[in-house]
Structures are given as C-alpha cells and as structure tokens.
Amino acid sequence: MQQKQIIIFDTTLRDGEQVPGCQLNEQEKIIIAKNLELLGVDIIEAGFPISSPGDFKSVIELSKNLSKTRICCLTRAKKKDIEIAAQSLRYAKHPRIHTGIGTSESHIKNKFQSTEEKILNIAYEAVKYAKQFVEDIEFYAEDAGRTDKLFLAKVCDQVIKAGATVINLPDTTGYCLPEEYGKKIKFLLENVTNIDQVTLSTHCHNDLGLATANSIEGIKQGARQIECTVNGIGERAGNTPLEEIVMILKKKKELNCFTNINTKMLYPISKLVSKYTGMVVQKNKAIIGNNAFSHSSGIHQDGMLKNSETYEIIKPTEVGYNNSEDQNEEENKSSIVLTARSGRSALIYRYKKLGYELKKKKIDTIYPIFLKYADKKKEIYDEDLKEILHNI
Known part of the structure; x- marks a missing residue:
C-alpha cells in the first residue's frame, strides 16, 4: 500500500x-x-x-x-x-x-x-x-x-x-x-x-x-x-x-x-526556538528534552550498555543531537548519568571513558564508596569519580 x-x-x-x-x-x-x-x-x-x-x-x-x-x-x-x-x-x-x-x-x-x-x-x-x-x-x-x-x-x-x-x-x-x-x-x-x-x-x-x-x-x-x-x-x-x-x-x-x-534538524531548531522565545524546554520533554536520552537507573543503564535498543526507540542522531553545538552534553548522544540508582556496569563504563580500565575487584571496592557519595549528591560527575579513585 x-x-x-x-x-x-x-x-x-x-x-x-x-x-x-x-x-x-x-x-x-x-x-x-x-x-x-x-x-x-x-x-x-x-x-x-x-x-x-x-x-x-x-x-x-x-x-x-x-x-x-x-x-x-x-x-x-x-x-x-x-x-x-x-x-x-x-x-x-x-x-x-x-x-x-x-x-x-x-x-x-x-x-x-x-x-x-x-x-x-x-x-x-x-x-x-x-x-x-x-x-x-x-x-x-x-x-x-x-x-x-x-x-x-x-x-x-x-x-x-x-x-x-x-x-x-x-x-x-x-x-x-x-x-x-x-x-x-x-x-x-x-x-x-x-x-x-x-x-x-x-x-x-x-x-x-x-x-x-x-x-x-x-x-x-x-x-x-x-x-x-x-x-x-x-x-x-x-x-x-x-x-x-x-x-x-x-x-x-x-x-x-x-x-x-529532515528529522536530524529537530533538536537544533528546538534549541533555536527556545533561545529566541525564551521558552525553556522541560528536561523530560519527549524527543528534544535534555533527559530524553539520559539513563540513571542501574537496570536501564546495564541494558543500554549492552544494546541501546533495549531502552531507546529513537537514536539521538536521528533527531540531530550530533548536530548540537552544546559541548556540555555528553558527546550529544545517549548519556549514562551516575546516581544512587546506578549499577556497577555504569560505573565501569564511566571510568573507562575517563581512561581507567578497572578490574572487577577494584570496582567491588569502589562501588560502596560511590554509593555513599551518590546518596549525598543528586548526580556524580567525573571529578567525583577521580576523587573516589584517588582516596581509596
């Protein structure tokens, strides 16, 4: 048809x-x-x-x-x-x-x-x-x-x-x-x-x-x-x-x-309209919100790291995240956000992005410390991960 x-x-x-x-x-x-x-x-x-x-x-x-x-x-x-x-x-x-x-x-x-x-x-x-x-x-x-x-x-x-x-x-x-x-x-x-x-x-x-x-x-x-x-x-x-x-x-x-x-222009034009109108896009807005491709749950993060289709029906690049000039977003693609809900696989992934290849034994030592940090903060950033690693 x-x-x-x-x-x-x-x-x-x-x-x-x-x-x-x-x-x-x-x-x-x-x-x-x-x-x-x-x-x-x-x-x-x-x-x-x-x-x-x-x-x-x-x-x-x-x-x-x-x-x-x-x-x-x-x-x-x-x-x-x-x-x-x-x-x-x-x-x-x-x-x-x-x-x-x-x-x-x-x-x-x-x-x-x-x-x-x-x-x-x-x-x-x-x-x-x-x-x-x-x-x-x-x-x-x-x-x-x-x-x-x-x-x-x-x-x-x-x-x-x-x-x-x-x-x-x-x-x-x-x-x-x-x-x-x-x-x-x-x-x-x-x-x-x-x-x-x-x-x-x-x-x-x-x-x-x-x-x-x-x-x-x-x-x-x-x-x-x-x-x-x-x-x-x-x-x-x-x-x-x-x-x-x-x-x-x-x-x-x-x-x-x-x-x-052209769906690859959706995110850039969203940012443009938001900028000129002063109308902020809510973070959990479908398709173009800042959290649309962010994952903080440990179960979701593990699935995402194995295969993005596990929890995403749209690839960030389909709607133009890769065209964004905002370099503060994690490489303008799906982001693994570290919180108290995150699991070991997400922790390994983020340390690897920082250049640290950590063995399971090391992660097992770090993980409880990470959780204590995460319970005190809404989100764990790269500088926190480095501090955790250097303090054990």
Whole structure:
C-alpha cells in the first residue's frame, strides 16, 4: 500500500508567538522561518497581519525570504482582515489565506451573539472573498472540537462551495478525547458532499495533554495536514509539538504515513526556538528534552550498555543531537548519568571513558564508596569519580 504524505503546517510564528513574553522581532522570525524551510515544513503560518503593523511587515519580509515553503497568514472572516492579509502576501511565491470563524454553540451565542444561519453565510462569503486574492484558501472552524457534527458538516459544505482548498478542524480548547475527535473527522468524510476536494487539517491544543494523541487520531481517520509548533509552544498549555508528530509518523510504520521533515534538524531548531522565545524546554520533554536520552537507573543503564535498543526507540542522531553545538552534553548522544540508582556496569563504563580500565575487584571496592557519595549528591560527575579513585 502506498504511503500517504502528511502535510506539516507550522504555526510557531503565529500561534506559538501568542504566548505572553515570547514575542519575536522581525529578524528572529526570518531566522526561524529559514530554518523551518530547511527542516522541510510544507507551510509556515507567518502571522496575523491585521493584528499589528509589526505582524504585517513580518509576513512581507518572510514572503521575500522563503522560496519553497508555502506562506500562510491568519484572518478573521472579515473583508478588511482578508484585504490586509492579501497585501502582506504580495511577495509570496506560494501564498495561502487562512480565514474562519467560531462554529460551536458557545462561540455562536456568547462570542458573536449570532445564529447558525448567519455564521454559515459569513463563512461562505469570507472564503469567496478571499478567493479573489489567492487560489489557496484554508478555512478554520474555530472550536470545531465542541461543534455539533451536523452543523459542522453544513459549514464544511458551504466553504467547499465557496472554493476552500483546506478545512481546518481545531480542537481549540483541547477538550476532545482522541476517539471523539477522530469520529468527528470520520463523520465529515462520510457525510459532506465533495469533501474529497479539500484537505482536512488538525489543529489541536494541549489543555488536557491530548494534542498529539488527537492529531494522530485525526490522521488515522483521514486528515492529511497537521498544524503544530516547535516545542509545542502556543496559547495556554500549547499546541501539538511538531517533533512528536513527526517522530510518531516515522516510527509507527503501521500508520503508513510520511512527512518531508529532515528529522536530524529537530533538536537544533528546538534549541533555536527556545533561545529566541525564551521558552525553556522541560528536561523530560519527549524527543528534544535534555533527559530524553539520559539513563540513571542501574537496570536501564546495564541494558543500554549492552544494546541501546533495549531502552531507546529513537537514536539521538536521528533527531540531530550530533548536530548540537552544546559541548556540555555528553558527546550529544545517549548519556549514562551516575546516581544512587546506578549499577556497577555504569560505573565501569564511566571510568573507562575517563581512561581507567578497572578490574572487577577494584570496582567491588569502589562501588560502596560511590554509593555513599551518590546518596549525598543528586548526580556524580567525573571529578567525583577521580576523587573516589584517588582516596581509596
């Protein structure tokens, strides 16, 4: 069976930048965007042009600096928004306008004080108007995760008639369970006329820690685009992390999917985004956290030293640890961290790296002393090992 390509839509520079305190200047955005293009993302959402003069100018400059990646910008379902977006995209080689409106009962009643009929008309007219400026139009049904499936089907039907090329189904509040989200996509594929003419997209938030799981379920049910951010940054608890999605699709062959992402750039771009946004990556973050390839348990360390596949399903080099400029990490590969939980095999390994070939009898003498040191400290470093050796 032929593999299906999953389109990676990166919104680090739009949704990701909405996090309080992590605003990027124009030059930083250009550097990140160029690296995203090298990474292999298919679409970069460059900003929300009407929101500020800075965002408008950033979209223009990014459009000038990128040659392969499709450039997208966000609008509300308003003519002025769409006109400003079209102006900001005038230098883009592959432009896309991303317009939409809230479709859940909560949004219709509380946010817009409107009706379903009016929302359907606004959605249709927004897509139709945007189509006058660019061919590629993505429509987002904000809060699709909490939208009644029958009404959501009507919305999809209208925007397809208006000329949408992509329909984004955001779980805006991170409310859905994977099964709920997947069923909604499956329902649309089975009940909306001409749904095959558009690409369905996931855009999941992580309020309940389910963004990645929901995105994968969306793919399993027929979505072909995933909207995500580097390091999972974004509103509130964040968005679907790009690095998690990409590595899941790479490792889980049964999903029969692939992306254009160069996975060896995942760690370097994670560090770059963290540096410019000031958003620190938690140490135990999947794929790109500092502890992702660190082992401190004696049982795990022994298995790792015999064969890394015992406890690692991803090689550090696959995600670019070997490309890191951070020389403080242990040779940018899986690290054996010495703690009170470590065993003799890890101790032998670390002494060997320091140039000491120690016999079993010597290690048996050192090990109890090592444990006393380890009980007093969180981690044992090379200087501690040398001190232990010289003091026996």
